[in-house]
Amino acid sequence: MASSALRLYNSLTRQVEPFVPQTPGEVRMYVCGVTVYDDCHLGHARSQMVFDTLHRYFRETGDRVRYVRNITDIDDKIIRKAREAGVPIGTITARYIDSFHRDMERLGILSPMAEPRATEFLGGMIALIERLLARGAAYQAGGDVYFRVRKFAGYGELSHQILEDLRSGARVEPGEAKEDPLDFVLWKGAKEGEPSYPSPFGAGRPGWHIECSAMSLHYLGPTLDLHGGGMDLLFPHHENERAQSEAATGVTFVRTWMHNGFVTTRETKMSKSLGNTRQIRSFFEESPYPEEVTREWLRYFFLSTHYRSPVDFTDQALSAAKLALDGLYQCRSLLEEQFGAFPGEGEADREFAPAFLEAFSADLDTPVALSVLHAAKSRINPWLAGGGAGTPPVDPRAIRSLFDLAGRTMGLLQVPSSRWVGGLRESGAPTGAGLSGEEIARLVDLRESARKNRDFREADAIRDRLKESGVVLEDQPGGPPRIRRI
RNA sequence: GGCGGCGUAGCCAAGCGGUAAGGCAGAGGUCUGCAAAACCUUUAUUCGGCGGUUCGAUCCCGCCCGCCGCCUCCA
Numbered sequence A: 001m002a003s004s005a006l007r008l009y010n011s012l013t014r015q016v017e018p019f020v021p022q023t024p025g026e027v028r029m030y031v032c033g034v035t036v037y038d039d040c041h042l043g044h045a046r047s048q049m050v051f052d053t054l055h056r057y058f059r060e061t062g063d064r065v066r067y068v069r070n071i072t073d074i075d076d077k078i079i080r081k082a083r084e085a086g087v088p089i090g091t092i093t094a095r096y097i098d099s100f101h102r103d104m105e106r107l108g109i110l111s112p113m114a115e116p117r118a119t120e121f122l123g124g125m126i127a128l129i130e131r132l133l134a135r136g137a138a139y140q141a142g143g144d145v146y147f148r149v150r151k152f153a154g155y156g157e158l159s160h161q162i163l164e165d166l167r168s169g170a171r172v173e174p175g176e177a178k179e180d181p182l183d184f185v186l187w188k189g190a191k192e193g194e195p196s197y198p199s200p201f202g203a204g205r206p207g208w209h210i211e212c213s214a215m216s217l218h219y220l221g222p223t224l225d226l227h228g229g230g231m232d233l234l235f236p237h238h239e240n241e242r243a244q245s246e247a248a249t250g251v252t253f254v255r256t257w258m259h260n261g262f263v264t265t266r267e268t269k270m271s272k273s274l275g276n277t278r279q280i281r282s283f284f285e286e287s288p289y290p291e292e293v294t295r296e297w298l299r300y301f302f303l304s305t306h307y308r309s310p311v312d313f314t315d316q317a318l319s320a321a322k323l324a325l326d327g328l329y330q331c332r333s334l335l336e337e338q339f340g341a342f343p344g345e346g347e348a349d350r351e352f353a354p355a356f357l358e359a360f361s362a363d364l365d366t367p368v369a370l371s372v373l374h375a376a377k378s379r380i381n382p383w384l385a386g387g388g389a390g391t392p393p394v395d396p397r398a399i400r401s402l403f404d405l406a407g408r409t410m411g412l413l414q415v416p417s418s419r420w421v422g423g424l425r426e427s428g429a430p431t432g433a434g435l436s437g438e439e440i441a442r443l444v445d446l447r448e449s450a451r452k453n454r455d456f457r458e459a460d461a462i463r464d465r466l467k468e469s470g471v472v473l474e475d476q477p478g479g480p481p482r483i484r485r486i
Numbered sequence B: 001g002g003c004g005g006c007g008u009a010g011c012c013a014a015g016c017g018g019u020a021a022g023g024c025a026g027a028g029g030u031c032u033g034c035a036a037a038a039c040c041u042u043u044a045u046u047c048g049g050c051g052g053u054u055c056g057a058u059c060c061c062g063c064c065c066g067c068c069g070c071c072u073c074c075a
Helices: A042-060 A077-083 A089-108 A122-134 A163-169 A210-218 A231-249 A278-284 A291-301 A315-339 A353-361 A366-386 A394-412 A417-427 A437-452 A456-468
Strands: A005-012 A015-018 A026-035 A064-071 A138-141 A142-149 A184-189 A204-206 A222-230 A254-258 A264-267 A471-476 A478-485
Touching: A026 A138, A042 A064, A042 A089, A042 A222, A042 A254, A042 A264, A042 A278, A042 A291, A042 A353, A042 A394, A064 A122, A064 A210, A064 A353, A077 A089, A089 A278, A122 A138, A122 A142, A122 A231, A122 A478, A138 A478, A142 A231, A142 A456, A184 A231, A204 A231, A210 A222, A210 A231, A222 A231, A222 A417, A231 A254, A254 A394, A278 A291, A291 A315, A291 A366, A291 A456, A315 A366, A315 A394, A315 A417, A353 A394, A366 A417, A394 A417, A437 A456
Parallel strands: A026 A064, A026 A222, A222 A254
Antiparallel strands: A005 A015, A138 A142, A142 A184, A184 A204, A471 A478
């Protein structure tokens, strides 16, 4: 059970309001996935991570989550890319679907219940368009089918746009036969050399927005508890989805609309058209750390800013995130050394967990949740630093319980601390500078002998040498030094 | 032009009517052969500026300055 009821910011009402699913104990959640024509960048990473965190929170608090995330595998950009490469679109989409899945694995994103692809749901989309035509909410013109925006009274409510303002800025492409510039396409008539599919309105392919309406209807019914995506999907994508879904079903499409803020570089939105994106793949490949470490590093970084605020992707902030996480691992490592294991698996925690979950309840305030982790660390560390004498100031089992909770909800602290802090000893893996575990062990032994002989010059020289290779030695009283990589 | 967001210590970042969380960095100290790690102490009388409402405002209102986003594909 949650320590307190979840409250979420709803883009529709522009207010933080209690989140109450229509069926108690069950959450119907739909998040916009990606269009598979390129590798995903850090903007996609943040969005997926935000909703993954929410997904995990629902699971933690005992809700069944029916989570659907779509894949757009038919679209102008895919077609263009396939044409340029001289291959069928399936070649392009297969490649980038694999890439997307690999990225989700890198980021530690839990799988959704379903991941439908647009091309698998043509039938559902066509049925929905037929319903809209039958109700007069759509019309055929010039081989296309358009949604009649002025027939939907609530148009503009979600993005808080005034119809006339939108109309003045709207464009009509040459060849389009819209009744109104704001009308958007539901079905595009086939064009020479483009993939097309048969339909009652002629061969063609679906417009962008209709897939989400059709697929969410199929999996989750006419009313979703929650629909999420990046801020940039608010208009026109979500506005259009809402219009066509509600025009077809006559009921509320989405109870809570959530939109996450952008990832920026130099305070400018990261976007493909600006050419300032950083791919998830390249971030991982260029990371000095193993994938499991890089994963949590990135998660901590993104989760340390509230999901609705922009995050500027800077080396400084990234570095601070790594060091903060290191501190948490250090604490866990000390606990394990003290007890021979991380004590108290599964113990209930009345000390920290309620505060941690309360932060989640307050519109997913992950920065505050992270601060609870540090508060716990600061409570136990003095005792650990004193060698664990006397009664601990806080039950170590509560720390374990909290850290496990952070693992389940945020995907943090999942790496064995011995490996995070001094992994070289276990893995024998080479360091960034190419020293193998064996070489390190040999140098450490050499230094220990030098120290025994009080040849501190030699000992320090070896220590410096190791440090240049990214290996820091921490001497401990009466034992071998701790080996920590930086 | 229309709509919206942001501006909190050197940096990152919560709080959003009751008197400034947390992280990183910095300073001093304990420990150490020296370090490192850890620990202790310390670092914003103040929340872009000016007015207003209030017993009380970083939080509400108005104006101004600066930055950003959406309005076209975009997480």
